[in-house]
Amino acid sequence: MLFLLLLGLVPSLSVQAEEVLRVLAWPGYADQDLVEAFEQRHRVRVQLSIVDSDDALWQRMGAGQGRDFDVFAVNTAELQRYIDEGIAAPVDFGRLPGTRKQLPVFRNPAAIPGLSRAGLVYGVPYTYAHMGLIYNRKLVQEAPDSIAALWDPRYQGQVLAFDGSSHNFSLAAMRLGLHPFRLRDRDWKPLVLQLVALRRNVLAFYSQPEEVVELFRTNPVALVFANYGGQQVRALRQAGADIGYVIPREGALAWLDCWVISSKTRRRELAEAWIDYMLEPQVSRRLSSHHGLANTLQGEWPGTEGGRIVWLEPVEDSERRGKLWERVISGDRPERLP
Amino acid sequence: MKVGMAPRLALILALLAVLASGLTGYYAYATSRRLLLDSAEKSLMTATQVLGERFLAALGGAAKDARLFASLARAPEPDAAMLTEAACALLETHPEYFQVRLIDARPHGLERIRVDRDGARITRVSAPDLQEKGHKLYVSQALRLAPEQVYLSKVFINREAGAHSGFERPTVIVAVPVSGRQGGNERLAVINVDLETLFDTLRRELPPAYRIYLANEWGDFLIHPDASKTFGFERGQRFLIQEGFPAAAAIVAGELERVVVNTSQGKQTLRPEVVAALARFQPTEFASQRFFILGLSESLDEVLRDNRELREHILRIVLVFSVLALFLAWLASRAVTRPLADILGVVRGFSRGEQQGKGLPLARRDEIGQLARGVRDMQTQIQQQLDTLESNRQAMAYLAHHDALTGLPNRLTFLDRLQVALAQARRQGHQLAVLFVDLDRFKEINDHHGHQVGDRLLQEVAHRLQGGVRESDTAARLSGDEFVVMLDPVQGREEVLRVADKLLQRFQAPLTLDGLSLPVRVSIGISLFPEHGSTAQALLEAADAAMYVSKAAGRNAWTLARLDSDD
Numbered sequence: 017m018l019f020l021l022l023l024g025l026v027p028s029l030s031v032q033a034e035e036v037l038r039v040l041a042w043p044g045y046a047d048q049d050l051v052e053a054f055e056q057r058h059r060v061r062v063q064l065s066i067v068d069s070d071d072a073l074w075q076r077m078g079a080g081q082g083r084d085f086d087v088f089a090v091n092t093a094e095l096q097r098y099i100d101e102g103i104a105a106p107v108d109f110g111r112l113p114g115t116r117k118q119l120p121v122f123r124n125p126a127a128i129p130g131l132s133r134a135g136l137v138y139g140v141p142y143t144y145a146h147m148g149l150i151y152n153r154k155l156v157q158e159a160p161d162s163i164a165a166l167w168d169p170r171y172q173g174q175v176l177a178f179d180g181s182s183h184n185f186s187l188a189a190m191r192l193g194l195h196p197f198r199l200r201d202r203d204w205k206p207l208v209l210q211l212v213a214l215r216r217n218v219l220a221f222y223s224q225p226e227e228v229v230e231l232f233r234t235n236p237v238a239l240v241f242a243n244y245g246g247q248q249v250r251a252l253r254q255a256g257a258d259i260g261y262v263i264p265r266e267g268a269l270a271w272l273d274c275w276v277i278s279s280k281t282r283r284r285e286l287a288e289a290w291i292d293y294m295l296e297p298q299v300s301r302r303l304s305s306h307h308g309l310a311n312t313l314q315g316e317w318p319g320t321e322g323g324r325i326v327w328l329e330p331v332e333d334s335e336r337r338g339k340l341w342e343r344v345i346s347g348d349r350p351e352r353l354p
Numbered sequence: 355m356k357v358g359m360a361p362r363l364a365l366i367l368a369l370l371a372v373l374a375s376g377l378t379g380y381y382a383y384a385t386s387r388r389l390l391l392d393s394a395e396k397s398l399m400t401a402t403q404v405l406g407e408r409f410l411a412a413l414g415g416a417a418k419d420a421r422l423f424a425s426l427a428r429a430p431e432p433d434a435a436m437l438t439e440a441a442c443a444l445l446e447t448h449p450e451y452f453q454v455r456l457i458d459a460r461p462h463g464l465e466r467i468r469v470d471r472d473g474a475r476i477t478r479v480s481a482p483d484l485q486e487k488g489h490k491l492y493v494s495q496a497l498r499l500a501p502e503q504v505y506l507s508k509v510f511i512n513r514e515a516g517a518h519s520g521f522e523r524p525t526v527i528v529a530v531p532v533s534g535r536q537g538g539n540e541r542l543a544v545i546n547v548d549l550e551t552l553f554d555t556l557r558r559e560l561p562p563a564y565r566i567y568l569a570n571e572w573g574d575f576l577i578h579p580d581a582s583k584t585f586g587f588e589r590g591q592r593f594l595i596q597e598g599f600p601a602a603a604a605i606v607a608g609e610l611e612r613v614v615v616n617t618s619q620g621k622q623t624l625r626p627e628v629v630a631a632l633a634r635f636q637p638t639e640f641a642s643q644r645f646f647i648l649g650l651s652e653s654l655d656e657v658l659r660d661n662r663e664l665r666e667h668i669l670r671i672v673l674v675f676s677v678l679a680l681f682l683a684w685l686a687s688r689a690v691t692r693p694l695a696d697i698l699g700v701v702r703g704f705s706r707g708e709q710q711g712k713g714l715p716l717a718r719r720d721e722i723g724q725l726a727r728g729v730r731d732m733q734t735q736i737q738q739q740l741d742t743l744e745s746n747r748q749a750m751a752y753l754a755h756h757d758a759l760t761g762l763p764n765r766l767t768f769l770d771r772l773q774v775a776l777a778q779a780r781r782q783g784h785q786l787a788v789l790f791v792d793l794d795r796f797k798e799i800n801d802h803h804g805h806q807v808g809d810r811l812l813q814e815v816a817h818r819l820q821g822g823v824r825e826s827d828t829a830a831r832l833s834g835d836e837f838v839v840m841l842d843p844v845q846g847r848e849e850v851l852r853v854a855d856k857l858l859q860r861f862q863a864p865l866t867l868d869g870l871s872l873p874v875r876v877s878i879g880i881s882l883f884p885e886h887g888s889t890a891q892a893l894l895e896a897a898d899a900a901m902y903v904s905k906a907a908g909r910n911a912w913t914l915a916r917l918d919s920d921d
Contacts, residue, residue: 040590063591064591065589065590065591066590066591067590068590072590076589076590173488173494215462215486215488215489216461216462216486216488216489218489219489219491219494220489220490220491220494221489234495235494235495345489346485346514346516347463347465347485347486347487347488347489347490347514348485348486348516349464349482349484349485349486351482352482352483
């Protein structure tokens with residue numbers, strides 16, 4: 017009896033600590049069920065964080081000099097500053113058998129600018145997309161053929177642009193016929209004014225693909241800068257939006273995201289296992305089947321399509337772009353901006 | 355090993371008692387635990403309701419303030435100084451407001467009036483620091499509202515550059531459109547509310563042990579005791595109330611208004627374990643379906659603190675009571691088994707032939723008393739039967755050694771005594787005598803008067819013979835009308851002859867019976883030891899022979915046996 021009495025009073029023992037793999041990725045890169053399968057296979061816990069902009073990614077990785085994450089996904093252009101800062105660690109394709117299943121172009125670092133430096137490879141290509149324009153067939157009679165459509169006063173208050181410093185500066189540069197990634201000193205002022213003009217024309221700057229779906233539902237939206245490319249097209253069509261997608265004549269920015277191992281990780285082998293797992297067909301194909309993203313195992317590498325695809329490159333000064341963008345999006349008037 | 359009844363009974367009683375006290379203790383504990391939990395759940399739910407109502411009231415107040423501010427701004431050319439003063443007054447009276455603005459729809463949502471809280475100061479922002487906010491959803495969405503409708507934004511972390519105190523704070527924006535003369539909304543009255551400050555104020559009256567949770571309509575935590583779990587979506591991670599409290603899923607889904615959760619039951623997701631009340635609150639003043647899930651929790655440890663004390667008390671009481679129960683059980687078993695042992699002792703003593711009935715608890719009025727009385731009755735009955743048996747045995751023994759008619763020793767007994775007496779006489783060298791006595795004319799009387807009279811006559815003979823000899827002498831009936839008397843000891847022939855004379859004398863009177871006078875005469879033959887024989891047989895034969903001499907001589911006489919040498 018006393019035993020029974022005591023039985024209910026024994027505090028339950030706490031669960032034992034388990035190994036944790038900290039992953040920083042983008043929406044749609046690792047679905048919950050796939051993460052759970054990895055957790056079970058390796059008897060670890062995966063702490064998955066999602067970023068929705070390069071700025072946020074840089075902020076979160078840079079805050080702890082890479083100590084806060086073991087493996088992350090970043091595009092080839094952004095990768096350069098991570099290598100500069102010593103946050104990215106070189107990878108050995110020999111330790112990643114999954115890479116053998118990838119299309120040959122992705123296994124040839126020379127073919128992908130930005131993937132390697134000084135003979136060391138820093139990333140494993142995972143997915144890519146180009147960022148064209150989505151237009152609402154109900155509100156836009158003719159498919160837009162230029163980036164300038166985002167500034168078109170006909171669509172004032174019906175444009176959704178992306179809340180990201182680097183892309184927006186590149187976008188504005190392309191509109192003005194400037195080099196999207198190498199701004200000269202005299203380019204800044206007109207570009208900032210361009211961005212203020214863009215700000216005055218948009219309904220909002222979005223971060224996540226779902227926000228676009230939500231705003232499509234509640235507001236008249238004519239044009240969307242498709243920062244997430246095919247992923248967004250798919251999500252909108254699934255939500256019932258009657259939309260078209262075009263690559264403007266100035267070209268569409270494109271990104272190639274790679275898995276990168278943090279140089280500060282203490283779980284390098286687990287991080288490698290994660291990357292290898294991401295290249296398994298049932299995982300990689302999920303990108304295309306569920307999220308409208310390309311994968312590196314199937315399909316055809318688009319290359320540059322005669323200049324219509326502008327692969328992202330490291331920009332001249334991402335910090336300057338970031339600071340200026342912060343002021344633009346906060347609403348500073350042109351006369352307050354440098 | 356055989357265990358006696360007493361320890362077994364004591365054990366069973368003690369177990370029962372301990373069981374009873376333990377169960378009572380356990381149920382007292384369980385009941386008090388449940389009551390404490392119930393009361394904690396009720397208090398939490400009440401507090402949650404109160405807190406929620408106050409939160410709604412605060413939001414409603416913000417809506418009213420925004421409306422008031424909007425009404426002040428309705429003039430075509432609003433009085434900037436007056437509006438600025440009004441904005442300052444709002445900030446001064448409401449520590450949770452960190453920004454009050456008037457925003458023009460054109461151009462581009464430019465701020466016309468803006469007053470910020472900056473630490474302890476209130477800052478009036480003026481051109482050129484006023485910003486364009488047309489690209490913000492709170493501007494575009496609020497401007498689409500009808501007059502009098504109030505816009506309520508999502509809760510977000512404010513990251514607008516130049517937001518002063520509001521920077522990086524969980525914020526909700528309340529906005530009211532101001533319609534122009536041509537219809538259509540010309541400007542907006544906007545109040546930014548800092549939820550952290552608001553809840554710091556609201557929680558002041560709550561018990562300090564209460565923890566606050568606030569989640570948006572998707573379940574994302576906006577306020578959580580663990581700050582790292584708030585606004586996860588802003589950092590690419592989601593921390594949902596329905597993951598922390600699975601029962602909250604029904605609230606998020608809109609199926610339930612409120613729920614009480616005890617994380618120690620079912621799926622364990624929260625540590626330490628808590629009791630929590632969660633409820634859904636939908637602000638009514640706003641043109642939105644937005645709702646909040648507010649929750650209060652208290653750690654189970656805290657709730658059950660009193661119960662832990664009670665548990666220790668109960669344990670102590672149960673222990674003490676168990677010891678007491680053991681003692682009482684021992685006493686009780688003794689009370690039952692002791693009289694049983696007493697009765698057993700009496701029964702054993704009885705079988706050893708001890709006096710009956712002593713020590714039996716006869717006076718008790720209970721079953722033990724009944725048993726004792728039963729034992730006593732049984733003893734009495736057995737004793738009576740034993741007595742009867744004994745008297746029967748004695749009667750049988752008497753019959754075996756005596757003549758049934760006269761009560762005199764029979765031939766067997768007489769020979770036995772004679773032999774014993776002979777042995778003694780030989781050893782001690784004294785003399786004894788055998789007198790053979792035969793009733794005269796008995797056959798005639800018997801035939802004439804019947805057996806009954808004959809029997810009475812024989813009894814009379816026996817009586818007279820016995821009365822005529824000493825106690826140490828033996829008179830016996832050998833058979834029919836033959837009697838024999840042994841005189842032991844005798845001093846000599848003269849003494850014997852004197853006794854013979856005396857005997858004859860006793861037979862001179864007739865027996866009067868039913869009006870008859872019957873003569874009772876005997877003939878006696880006498881033999882002496884050692885003169886006439888050394889064995890019983892020889893002495894009897896000699897006396898018998900002498901008796902016949904008396905008969906032949908005319909009866910009613912004695913004759914001394916002849917010596918062998920007389921032949």
